Every structure is written in C-alpha cells, then in structure tokens.
Amino acid sequence: MSQAHVMFRAGGQSFAVASSLVHAIHDELVLQSVGDTKNWFLGLAVADGVLIPVTDLGSYLKLSPSSGRTLSISPDAGVGALRVDEVIGVDDTATMVSDAVLPLELQSSSELFSCSLDTKTGKHWVLDVPRLLQSKRFVDIGIDNSTDNGVSA
Amino acid sequence: MGVMLKLLFSNAVINQQSEFIKEPAVAPESIQQSISEHASSVMTLQRWLLSGRNTQEEAGVSLTMLQHLQRIGSSPLNEINWENYSDELSFLENAVESQIITTPEATTLIASLRADYAQLRARAVSGNEVIARTAESASVDSQSSLVQGQSLTPWLLTLLALLASALAAVAWLFYQMSQESAAEQPLLRTVDSRANQNAILQLLDEMEPLADGDLRVQATVSEAMTGALADAFNYAVTELRWLVGAINGSAAQVNESVGKTRESAKSLAQASGVQAREIHRSSNYLNVMSDTMAQLSAHAAESSRIAVDSVEQAQQGTQAINASVKGLVNIREQAQMTSRLMERLVDSSDAIKKHVNDIQRVAKNTDLLALNTTIRAAAATGGGETGELSRLSAEVTQLASTLRLATRDIAHLAGIIQQDAALTLSSVKKTNNELDAGHQKAIQASRSLKAIEAVSHDLQNQINDIAAKTLRQAGVVRQLSSNMGVINGITRDSAVGLQDAASDLEDLQIMANGLLNSVAGFALPETESDIAGSPTEGSPTEGSPHLTSSARVAKKIRAAVEVDHRSQAFAATKPPTSGIE
Numbered sequence: 001m002s003q004a005h006v007m008f009r010a011g012g013q014s015f016a017v018a019s020s021l022v023h024a025i026h027d028e029l030v031l032q033s034v035g036d037t038k039n040w041f042l043g044l045a046v047a048d049g050v051l052i053p054v055t056d057l058g059s060y061l062k063l064s065p066s067s068g069r070t071l072s073i074s075p076d077a078g079v080g081a082l083r084v085d086e087v088i089g090v091d092d093t094a095t096m097v098s099d100a101v102l103p104l105e106l107q108s109s110s111e112l113f114s115c116s117l118d119t120k121t122g123k124h125w126v127l128d129v130p131r132l133l134q135s136k137r138f139v140d141i142g143i144d145n146s147t148d149n150g151v152s153a
Numbered sequence: 154m155g156v157m158l159k160l161l162f163s164n165a166v167i168n169q170q171s172e173f174i175k176e177p178a179v180a181p182e183s184i185q186q187s188i189s190e191h192a193s194s195v196m197t198l199q200r201w202l203l204s205g206r207n208t209q210e211e212a213g214v215s216l217t218m219l220q221h222l223q224r225i226g227s228s229p230l231n232e233i234n235w236e237n238y239s240d241e242l243s244f245l246e247n248a249v250e251s252q253i254i255t256t257p258e259a260t261t262l263i264a265s266l267r268a269d270y271a272q273l274r275a276r277a278v279s280g281n282e283v284i285a286r287t288a289e290s291a292s293v294d295s296q297s298s299l300v301q302g303q304s305l306t307p308w309l310l311t312l313l314a315l316l317a318s319a320l321a322a323v324a325w326l327f328y329q330m331s332q333e334s335a336a337e338q339p340l341l342r343t344v345d346s347r348a349n350q351n352a353i354l355q356l357l358d359e360m361e362p363l364a365d366g367d368l369r370v371q372a373t374v375s376e377a378m379t380g381a382l383a384d385a386f387n388y389a390v391t392e393l394r395w396l397v398g399a400i401n402g403s404a405a406q407v408n409e410s411v412g413k414t415r416e417s418a419k420s421l422a423q424a425s426g427v428q429a430r431e432i433h434r435s436s437n438y439l440n441v442m443s444d445t446m447a448q449l450s451a452h453a454a455e456s457s458r459i460a461v462d463s464v465e466q467a468q469q470g471t472q473a474i475n476a477s478v479k480g481l482v483n484i485r486e487q488a489q490m491t492s493r494l495m496e497r498l499v500d501s502s503d504a505i506k507k508h509v510n511d512i513q514r515v516a517k518n519t520d521l522l523a524l525n526t527t528i529r530a531a532a533a534t535g536g537g538e539t540g541e542l543s544r545l546s547a548e549v550t551q552l553a554s555t556l557r558l559a560t561r562d563i564a565h566l567a568g569i570i571q572q573d574a575a576l577t578l579s580s581v582k583k584t585n586n587e588l589d590a591g592h593q594k595a596i597q598a599s600r601s602l603k604a605i606e607a608v609s610h611d612l613q614n615q616i617n618d619i620a621a622k623t624l625r626q627a628g629v630v631r632q633l634s635s636n637m638g639v640i641n642g643i644t645r646d647s648a649v650g651l652q653d654a655a656s657d658l659e660d661l662q663i664m665a666n667g668l669l670n671s672v673a674g675f676a677l678p679e680t681e682s683d684i685a686g687s688p689t690e691g692s693p694t695e696g697s698p699h700l701t702s703s704a705r706v707a708k709k710i711r712a713a714v715e716v717d718h719r720s721q722a723f724a725a726t727k728p729p730t731s732g733i734e
Contacts, residue, residue: 004527004531006524006528019527019528019531019532020531020532022528023528024525024528025521025524025525025528026521027517027518027521069521074532087524089524089527089547089550090524090527090528090531090546090547090550092531
C-alpha cells in the first residue's frame with residue numbers, strides 16, 4: 001500500500017512531500033517580513049490562526065526563487081511553511097525509487113533527498129521535511145556577516 | 154525736157170524719202186551682178202543717145218535710169234524705184250515709137266532692157282522675200298516711230314525740190330540757149346550769148362558743191378540773166394542750212410532725251426521686275442500666313458472642343474468628388490459607429506476579464522480546496538490511501554485545473570480581444586481623422602474642380618473668340634493675297650510695257666541717229682567766212698550716196714556744154730555752108 005504525497009515544483013525542480021506532513025496549502029498568505037534575515041526567509045504569516053515562518057524553498061535549495069502557493073507544515077512535524085512555485089496535486093499511486101541519481105542542482109542539499117517518486121508527470125524528489133525543519137541552517141535565519149552568509153548548510 | 158524735170162523732181166523726192174524712212178536692204182550677190190550688167194547696157198544706150206542729134210532728152214532719161222538702177226541695187230524691194238525705172242524705160246520705148254530714136258542698135262537694146270527688167274524684178278522679188286519682210290517691218294516701225302523726222306522731212310524735201318527745180322531750170326535755160334545758139338550759130342554769134350553762157354556755167358560751178366551736200370556754197374548775184382536765179386538759190390541754200398542745222402540740233406536733243414528716257418525706262422522696267430518679284434514673294438508669304446492662320450483657327454477650334462471636354466470632365470469630377478464626399482461622410486459615420494462598438498467591445502472585454510479573474514479565483518480556490526481536502530482526507534486516514542475522497546478531490550482538482558486553464562485561455566483571448574479592440578479603436582479613430590482630412594480635401598478638390606470648370610468655361614469662350622477672329626483674319630489675308638496677285642499682274646504688265654517702251658525708245662534713238670546720219674553729208678559753215686568760200690575741199694566724191702540726181706544732171710549738162718563748146722570750136726574752124734543744118 002503506497003502513501004499519498006503532495007507533489008509540487010520549486011526552483012525548476014519537481015518535489016514531493018508526504019501528505020501527512022502537510023497541514024494545508026495556502027494561496028495568499030499575508031507575509032510580515034523580518035529584518036536581518038536570510039533572503040530565503042520570507043517572513044512570518046498567520047495561517048489558520050497560527051503564526052508560522054515562511055521559507056522560499058527554491059531560494060533555500062539555491063535554485064531560483066519561488067512565487068506560488070505556500071505549504072504549511074503539519075504541526076506534528078514542526079512549525080513552518082514552504083513557498084513553492086506550483087502545487088501539482090496529491091498522488092498516492094506513485095512508486096518510490098531510492099537509488100535515483102540526484103540532479104547536480106540539488107547536490108548541495110543532498111541530505112534532504114533520499115528517494116524519488118516516479119509518477120505520470122515525471123520524477124519527483126521526496127523532500128525530508130523533518131530533517132529540513134531540524135537542520136541548523138534552516139533554523140538560523142539571521143544574517144551572520146562574519147561567518148555564515150547563508151549559503152552553506 | 155519737161156518730162157525729164159518732172160522725173161528729176163519726183164526722183165529727188167522719192168530718193169530723200171527712201172533714204173529717210175528706210176534702211177537699205179542689200180540685195181543678194183547674184184542680183185547685184187545682174188543689175189550691174191543691166192546698168193552696163195543702159196550706159197551703152199546712154200552713150201548712143203548722147204551721140205545722137207535729137208536724143209539728148211532721152212540721154213538724160215537714161216542717166217536717170219542709171220540712178221534708179223543704183224537705188225534698186227541698194228533697195229531692191231523699193232517698188233517705187235522699179236516703177237520709176239519702168240516709166241523711164243517706157244519713155245524711151247515711146248521715143249522709139251515716135252521715131253525719135255531710130256538707130257537699130259538702140260531700138261534692140263531698149264527692147265532687151267525691157268526683157269531684162271522683167272526678169273530682174275522677178276528675181277529680186279523671189280530672192281529677197283526675207284529681206285522684203287524685214288524691210289517692210291522696219292519700214293512700218295520706222296514710220297510709226299520717227300514722228301519728228303517725218304515732220305521735218307517735208308521741209309527738207311521741199312527745199313531739195315526747190316534746189317532741184319532751180320538746177321533743172323538752169324539746165325533748161327542752158328539747153329535752150331545751146332539749142333538756140335546751135336540754131337542761130339551761123340547767124341548770131343554775139344558777145345551776149347557768150348556772156349550768158351558763161352554766167353550759167355559760173356552758176357553751175359557755184360552750185361556744184363551743193364550736189365555733194367556742201368551748204369557753204371553761195372551763188373554770185375550779178376546783173377547777168379542768172380542773177381535772180383542765184384538770189385533764189387542763195388535763199389534756198391540759207392533755208393536749207395537753217396533746216397539741216399535744226400535737224401542736227403533736234404536730232405541731237407532727241408538722241409540725248411531718248412537716251413536718258415530709255416535708261417530711265419530700263420531702270421523702271423528693272424525696278425518693276427524687282428517689285429513684281431517682291432510682290433510675288435510677299436503674296437506667297439501672305440498665302441503661307443493665310444494657311445497658317447487657318448491651321449491656327451483649326452487648332453483653336455480643337456482647343457475649344459478640348460476645353461468643352463475639360464468643362465465636362467471637371468463637372469463629372471465635381472460630381473464624383475461630391476459622391477466621394479458623401480461616401481466619406483457615410484464611412485465616417487460607420488467608422489464612428491464601429492468606434493463606439495469597439496469601445497463597447499473593449500468594455501465588454503474588460504468585464505469578461507473581470508469575470509474570468511473571478512472564475513480563475515474560484516477555480517484557484519476550488520483547486521486549493523480540493524488539495525486541502527485531499528490532504529485532510531489523507532491525514533484522516535493516517536497518511537494512507539485517501540480512497541474515494543482522494544479520487545473525488547483529484548477530480549475536483551483536475552476540474553479546477555481545467556477551469557483554471559480554460560479561464561486562463563479565456564482571459565488570454567479576452568486580453569487579445571481587448572488589445573485588438575483597442576488597436577481597432579485606435580485605427581478607427583485614426584481612420585476617422587483621415588476621413589475627416591479626406592473629407593476636407595474632397596471638399597477642397599470639389600471647390601478646385603468648380604474653379605477649373607469656371608476657368609475652362611472662360612477659356613473655351615476665349616478660344617472660340619480667338620478662333621473666330623483668326624478665321625476672319627485668314628479671310629482678310631487671303632483677300633490681301635489676291636489683291637497682291639492683281640497688283641503683281643499689273644506690275645508685270647507695267648514692266649513689260651516699260652521694256653517695250655525702252656525698246657521703242659531704242660528704235661527711236663536709232664531713227665534719230667539715222668536722221669543725223671542722213672544729214673551728216675551736209676557741210677554747214679562754221680563761221681560766216683566759210684560761206685561762199687572754196688567749197689571743194691573735203692567735198693564728197695562722185696560715188697558718195699549724197700550725190701543727188703540734180704548734181705549728176707548738172708555734171709552731165711556741164712559735160713554736154715563742154716562738148717558743145719568743142720563742137721562750136723570745131724564748127725568755127727569749118728566754113729559755113731548753109732543756113733540751118
């Protein structure tokens with residue numbers, strides 16, 4: 001029995017997230033920017049009465065910036081929201097592939113992708129959301145001019 | 154003797170007439186030879202008659218015959234000379250019949266002369282037809298031209314006749330006296346008779362130069378029996394001197410005047426010829442001008458027709474432009490209508506776009522709702538299969554996606570429509586502006602065409618006027634050319650008349666020269682001392698054409714007197730035998 005995944009695109013790449021990790025999809029969130037933060041950190045937004053930080057996934061993955069809908073992460077997995085370009089849909093028929101070769105553009109974030117899904121619309125890399133939310137780089141949103149310019153993990 | 158005087162007189166008159174009027178027509182050589190032979194026969198007859206005792210008068214007639222033969226030789230066509238010669242030959246024939254001439258040789262010779270005369274005359278007439286015609290033509294021309302010469306001729310002839318009469322009278326007196334002295338010689342040999350004879354011989358000697366045309370002679374007027382005769386002779390010579398001088402002067406004046414007039418007539422004839430040529434050229438130019446004006450009139454008529462066409466074309470153009478203006482107005486109204494419709498289309502497109510946005514928003518929300526529903530359903534199942542709810546959510550998502558795509562296409566099409574409508578509206582507005590400008594231009598063009606129509610109408614009227622006037626002018630020029638032709642004809646006639654007049658004047662000058670030549674033989678005294686001087690110096694010889702018959706008679710008479718003197722001297726040496734021999 002396969003698991004349902006929410007498939008989306010960001011920074012020119014196709015990704016998938018387990019539907020259980022997604023709380024909701026938001027179309028238009030009112031963002032409140034926060035100063036002295038990394039460029040991939042878009043700010044704070046209120047979604048369903050909860051204040052959540054919103055991160056530009058494309059920029060974070062060092063791809064092109066995203067400008068579409070926002071996926072709010074399930075509270076069970078953590079607090080956060082990812083701005084993506086396009087939500088393709090929910091697919092629970094896709095086959096999981098674990099030995100796929102990661103594209104060169106995603107090599108710098110290879111720890112976030114362990115497998116992929118082959119769907120009718122193509123290959124989708126499965127994003128490890130809990131690892132993302134727990135990673136030091138994702139948490140460290142402030143600008144450290146002396147050591148971290150936000151590029152390295 | 155009376156007959157001889159009559160013949161002498163008539164011969165003198167005829168001689169002068171012929172010399173004045175006619176130019177001599179020379180006979181052919183053969184006729185001249187025959188005439189010379191005939192003259193030799195006459196001279197033989199004359200010698201026989203002179204040797205006869207009762208044939209002195211006939212000898213004189215034979216001498217006259219010789220003179221006529223000379224004239225016949227120089228003018229064989231002169232009928233008068235032939236007739237006179239025939240009369241004199243008849244006189245001798247009568248003498249034969251009257252037994253005055255009795256010698257057989259003389260009788261035979263006279264008969265032979267009559268036969269030769271007939272042949273000579275026939276040959277002269279047949280062999281000189283051309284000469285005859287020329288001579289007759291010259292005679293007519295001369296008689297018609299020499300008016301002055303004709304007016305002078307009677308005077309001259311009268312005086313010559315008077316002189317001839319005087320000479321004849323002297324000859325008659327001498328003859329009578331010689332006859333009387335011959336008759337009375339045995340009885341009356343007196344000193345008076347001798348003196349009279351000497352007076353007569355002196356008068357004859359003094360008159361002899363006159364025979365050669367010397368008018369410087371002056372007879373001695375004495376108490377002798379020839380005194381009155383010498384006085385009359387001097388008077389006649391004086392008159393003749395004056396007359397010849399007048400003829401010389403008049404002929405010279407006539408010659409000079411005729412020369413000037415002839416030169417003037419020639420100049421006028423040449424000028425008339427030049428004038429005729431110039432008039433002819435001018436007439437040709439006028440003809441060319443007339444033709445050109447006729448062509449100009451034709452061209453003007455053609456231009457008038459073109460102007461009429463231009464007026465009609467301008468009217469048609471005005472009508473077409475008016476129709477175009479109406480069409481433009483309709484087009485502009487339609488364009489304005491289109492513009493309004495396009496504005497409404499743009500508005501409608503805007504409304505569609507708004508609705509499409511709403512639909513897209515609904516579709517987006519639906520899609521979002523379906524995704525969230527699916528995610529909730531998946532969450533409700535613990536992340537496992539979503540089942541029918543998931544498929545329903547997927548279908549809704551698919552429907553929302555389809556709707557979103559459709560609305561996106563609709564929005565895109567609406568945007569295209571809106572853009573096209575905006576472009577069309579702009580184009581229609583631009584077209585409206587251009588229609589307005591075209592409308593204004595069409596109105597301006599209509600006004601211009603009306604102005605062209607008016608100008609063409611005026612042009613047509615002016616061209617018609619020019620054509621009519623040109624046509625009239627061409628008629629006038631043609632009439633002028635015709636008049637020039639008439640003038641040209643008159644001028645040519647005048648030129649011909651002037652040439653004829655010059656020719657006539659030339660003839661007149663020739664006649665005047667002839668008149669001068671005819672009196673050139675007369676010697677006039679240059680001073681009073683020349684009169685009654687020695688006239689023998691420079692006198693014409695016996696062969697001169699001015700040797701008159703009277704002079705020749707005088708010469709013969711003088712020769713006869715000398716013969717008589719010799720016979721008297723011979724008789725004086727013989728003793729008288731009886732009373733009258």
